[in-house]
Amino acid sequence: MNTLHLVSEVDLIGSDDDYLRRISEDMGLGLSVGELKIIEDYFKKRGRNPTDIELQSLAQAWSEHCCYKSSKTLLKRYILIDVPQNILMGEDAGILEFNDEYAYAVAFESHNHPSNIEPYGGAATGIGGIVRDVVCMGATPVALIDPLFFDPLKGIKSKFLLNGVVSGISDYGNRIGVPTISGMVYFDEDYVSNCLVNVGCVGIVKKSEIIRSRAKEGDLFILVGGRTGRDGIHGVTFASAELSEKSEEDRGAVQLGDPITKEPLIHACLEANERGLLDGMKDLGGGGLSCVIGEMALAGGCGAEIELENVPLKEEGLKPWEILVSESQERMMLSVDPKNLKEVLGIFEGWDLLATVIGKATKGRSLNIRYGKEKIYEIDLNFLVDGVRYNRIYEIKNKEEKIERFNEPRNYEEIFSSILSSPNIASKESIIRRYDHEVGGRTVLKPLQGEIGFSSHGDASVIKPLEDSYKGLAITSDINPSFMKINPYKGSLSAVDEVCRNLVSVGSLPHSLADCLNFGNPEKPLVMGYFHESVRALGEIARELGLPYSSGNVSFYNETPEGSIPPTPVILGVGIIEDIRRSITSDIKGRNPIYLIGETREELGGSEYLKIIGVSGVVPDVNIKVLKRSIEAILKEMARGNIASCHDISEGGIAVCLAEMCMGGNIGANIDLSLMGEMIANRRFANLKISDFQMRSDIKLFSESNTRWIVEVNKKREEEFVEDLKDQGLGCTYLGKAGGDGIRISDKKKGLINIPLDKIRDIWGKGLEKFLR
Amino acid sequence: MAKICVLRMEGTNCEWETFLAFKRLKGDAEFVHIKQILKESEEERFLEDYACVIIPGGFSSGDYVRAGAIFASRLSKLKKEIIEFIEEDKLLGGICNGFQVLVELGVLPGIGEALSEEKKAVLTVNDSNLFECRPTLLRHVNGGKCIFTRRYTKDKIVIFPSAHAEGKLVFGGEDTLEKMIENDQIVFRYTDSKGDYAGYPWNPNGSTYNIAGICNERGNVFGLMPHPERVFYSYTHPDWTRNSMGVYGDGMPLFKSILDYIDG
Known part of the structure; x- marks a missing residue:
């Protein structure tokens, strides 16, 4: 075969800047x-010009998406230091200690750009990719997590995006048989430019079966699973630039998902690994074949040779460079000792899957590719994989946080109802139910908790990953973009605080974090400033809590000419629960006393309440030492059997927290706020008169101060509970009692809210539903 | 000990928890890929060697055409063996996608002949037109015909979670439902929390007569949309933190009933 017309030389040497710019654009x-x-x-040093395939392959490897060129410096300074002991390994997924015999794997990344162009396919292949990241460590995927961010559902475009993304996750996740147990759906006008689709996966692996992404000299490279086609070409370079009106033309950069190839592929890869037949395994994601083989060979200290003609194709006529950089889905790369080849091929044959030898690991440190008889590619692996790195200029400029004065509302019920029906608070049941959250039979706490037919939002889900152990994993993900818009530093602290609150609420000890950092264009100093402040906060709080970031991803360029997204560092948290039979849910269980744990301050900046009345305020801060003490105290109370239900206080404050607890239990509550707010309202006003410290009822009800929970205390253990918390030096305030069929809230004899539970459920239940169909 | 076959193909995804349900009760279950009984594999298996065959839930072959249709069409190469299997009073069960396969194959509703060429029922798209995963309450209405549920008393209400897009059972022929009631072929019906027959979401798909599960006239072929294998233990029940119960969940007796029969 004549390959001359399939591969061409690119005239780089001696070209001027204009020509170089044109090459980059044209190709x-x-x-x-x-x-x-x-x-x-x-190439000048090697006395020749590059071929088109060499240049394409470098462009993939050097993209922001693949080599983190804008973020690496700051990540190393703040997040990737002092790696704690419980991280066993970090490659495509982070691996952490679970028990003596097993570890758990976490992978978390974004699929934003593809989902904006093609929401169904983009979201589906996002799941596909994250599952491969976990499988390629030898781990069985046991849970999926999907935080999503959209423009409020006013226009037809945002409905199209939301419906497409949810259907994509539902159709793909349900088919491969991995439960979607956690996530969030958040709405803000600033996502009008780009919606965000983040995907996380948690898996479980026997420590002895953890497999690395590398090859040893003499190994064969076996490409398994799907065929290679023209879908997903330039996926990573497309994800490393701003979207524009022209981006629709890049739909070819979005891959096509095939869950029914993926489902057996997971089984076959894990089976081959369990039988000890593999030296290495890596998933084919961003950048395609050249990135994968390059990284596997480099990690194993060897070189590689590929016979590109052996790659099974979807259709004829692909040029060699297209085969090399295609990001077609459902493909994995195995490195296998030749003596195990037959057995490996047999396993894939048993599952009706393709498995093809496409190359081998060699001596030396370069990647060589042949097409037919022709050698078309030779690059040093270090040059290919290391890429470039930038210290981007950043400018730190927080918006001024000031407390604007406003009048106390006359009608609390009206405000409460508008908060309950706002899209960020309203029930997400219509979305959650479209995901199978219990396939696998391992889901102990589900995303919706409470009485059947009346369930409400839980804080975290709990998985029991092993048949022979009651030890469990609690999983949650959080970020409040409204806080981030005003103060990225405090907003990022708040995200980790909320993750910890959620994990503790179900009875688990926070164990590890993962971060998916979604930002705008890093070439803009202000965006880089947000990024800097965010990672500084994330590093600080995690270090003080002793929690590692096991896995993470940076997604820049989430902007269009319409604007940039709010800085959105999504935090995924995993907690360990020693005995899943002691997990706690958020629904009220009986006629028990209700207590507030934590301090309520006048921190209403970015709150759902102030969004409705349209004034500004101070974003909640975090006292990490208090957070640490609270985690310990609450878990101790749970272990003693003193707590019947627990829910963290976040968007909508105490009012929404109580409503969710009551709806789930289908039991009302009688609440009096008069014991609250006796503490100092806000330290900034320390010079004010005593009477000013009396906190207003609306602030008590709707403040979103961090590090707070509402707990239902078993009535027989009430005294012990109060004593214990006092011993810990933590504030706990008696709020009232569960009972009745409505929520009644008063403050110093002044009635504020008295609404039947059925009505609350109706308002909260229909808040989002009306947009979805 | 009698052998149990957990039959799978690409897209089957509830085989692990189904297999475990038998293992936990010391049943002799094994995974069999459809290729193995269709003689397309070197590791051949034979239907006749098993006392019970279970088709688990999932999306066999993607369910891009009518759910279960491709699995059923591949199985129909073994029609003769399947009829013999049923006529020997061995057990054939299907959960969720497995139920869809058994209906597509013509062994359910199973009135008169073991396998009917003429379709008498179909599991069609939910009234909501969506895949939905939600806990459902079922009343065991069977009078003793169904071998798979003999451990449940009549009128016992159980919680089995549902997770499907095509679970609405619709019958062809005006008297099919009547005949099935007469023959004691109705096994589970969806109810609300008071035990009454109610509409959506208690009946998650709009199924005729609130039917969740049925058996054939002999009582040895059984299909069910919700998932008993997901509630083998009490701690995977949707409401276990508020309504305490023993170690086992509502699903366990179903697998125990199977073992009672095949292991005597």
């Missing part, structure tokens, strides 16, 4: 002139 490389000059220099 869809997404490389800057400076980057192309580094490449020119490399």
Whole structure:
């Protein structure tokens, strides 16, 4: 076969800047002139120009998405330091200690750009990719997590995006048989430019079966699973630039998902690994074949040779560079000793899956590719994989936080109802029910908790990953973009605080975090400033709590000419619960006393309440020492059997927290706020008169101060509970008692809210539903 | 000990928890890929060697055409063996996608002949037109015909979770439902929390006569939309933190009933 017309030389050496810029644009490389000059220099030393396939492969490997060129410096400074002991390994997924014999794997990343162009396919293949990241460590996936962010559902575009994304997750996740147990759906006008689709996966693996993403000299590279096609070409370079009206033309950069190839592929890969037949395994995701083989060979200290013609194709006529960089789905790469080849091929044959030898690991440190008889590619692996790194300029500029004065509302019921029906608070049942959250039979606490037919939002879900152990994993994910818009530093602290609150609410000890950092264009100093402040906070709080970031991903360029997204660092948290039979849910269980744990301050900035009345305020801060003490105290109370239900206080404050607890239990509550707010309202006003410290009822009800929970205390243990918390030096305030069929809230004899539970459920239940069909 | 076959193909995804349900009760279950009984594999298996075959839930072959249709069409190459299997009073069960397969195959509703060429029922798209995962309450209405549920007393209400897009049972022929009631072929019906027959969401799909599960006239072929294997233990019940119960969940007696029969 004549390959001359299939591969062409690119005239890089000696070209001027204009020409280089044109090359990058014409070939869809997404490389800057400076980057192309580094490449020119490399080839000049070798006395030749690069081929198109070499240049394409470098463009993938050097994309923001693959090599973190804008974020690496700051990540290393703040997040990736002092790696705690419980991280066993970090590759495609982070691996953490579960018990003596087993570890759990966590992977978390974004699939934003594809989901904006093609929401159904983008979201589905996001799940596909994250599951492969967990499987390629040898782990069985046991849970999926999907935090989603959209423009409020006013226009037809946002409904199209939401429906497409939810259907994509539902159709793909349900088919591969991994339960979707956690996530969030958040609405804010600033997501009008880009919606965000983040995907996380947790898996469980025997420590002795953890497998690395590497090859040893002499190994064969076996490509397994799906065929390679023109879908997903330039996926990573497309994800490393701002979207524009022209981006629709890039729909070819979005891959096509095939869950029914994926489902057996998971089984076959894990079976081959369990039988000890593999030296390495890696998933084919961003950047395609060249990235995967390059990284596997480099990690194993060897080189690699690929016979590109052996790659099974979906259709004829693909050019060699297209085969190399295609991001077609449902493919995995195995590195296998030749003596195990037959047995490995047999396993895939048993599942009706393709498995093809496409190359081998060699001596030396370069990647060589042949197409037919022709050698079309030779690059040093270090040059390919290391990429470039930038210290982007950043400018830190927080918006001024000031407390605007406003009048106390006359009608609390009206305000309460508008908060309950706002899309960020309203029931997400219509979305949650579309995901199978219990396939696998391991889901102990589900995303919706409470009496059947009346369930409400829980804080975290709990999975029992092993048949022979009652030890469990609690999983949650959080961020409040409204806080982030005003103060990225405090907003990021708040995210970790909320993750911890959620994990503690179900009775688990926070064990590890993962971060998916979604931001705008990093070449803009203000965006880089948000990023800087966010990672600084994330690093600080995690270090003080002793929690590692096991896995993470940075997604930049989430902006269009319409604007940029709010800084959105989504935090995924995993907690360990020693005995899942002691998990606690958020629904009220009986006619028990109700207590508030934690301090309520006048922190209404970014709150649902102030959004409704349209004034500004101070974003909640976090006292990490108090958080640490609270975690310990609450878990101790739970272990003693003193707590019947527990719910964290977040969006909507105490009012919404109580409503959710009551709806889930289908039991009302009688609440009096008069014992609250006797403490100092806000330290900033320490010079005010004593009478000013009397906190207003609306602030008590709707403040979103961090590190707070509402607990239902077993009535026989009430005294012990109060004593215990006092011993810990923590504030706990008696709020009232569960009972009746409505929520009644008063403050110093002044009645504020008295609404029957059925009506509350109706308002909360229909808040979102009306948008979805 | 009699052998149990947990039959799977690409897209089957509830086989692990189904297999475990038998293992926990010391049943002799094994996974069998459809290729193995269709003689398309070197590791061949034979239907006749099993006392019970269970088709688990999932999305066999993606269910891109009518749910269960492709699995059923592949199985129909073994029609003769399947008829013999049923006529020997061995057990054939299907959960969720497995139920859809058995209906597509023509062994359910199973009135008169073991396998009917003419379709008498179909599991069609839910009234909501969506896949939905929700806890459902079922009343065991069977008078003793169904071998799979003999451990449940009549009128016992159980919680089995549902998770499907196509679970609405619709019959062809005006008197099919009547005949089935007469033959004691109705096994489970959806109810509300008071035990009354109610509409959506208690009946999650709009199924005729609130039917969740049925058996054939012999009582040895059984299909059910909700998932008993997901509530083998009490701690995977949707409301276990508020309504305490023993170690076992509502699903366990179903697997125990199967073992009672095949292991004597």
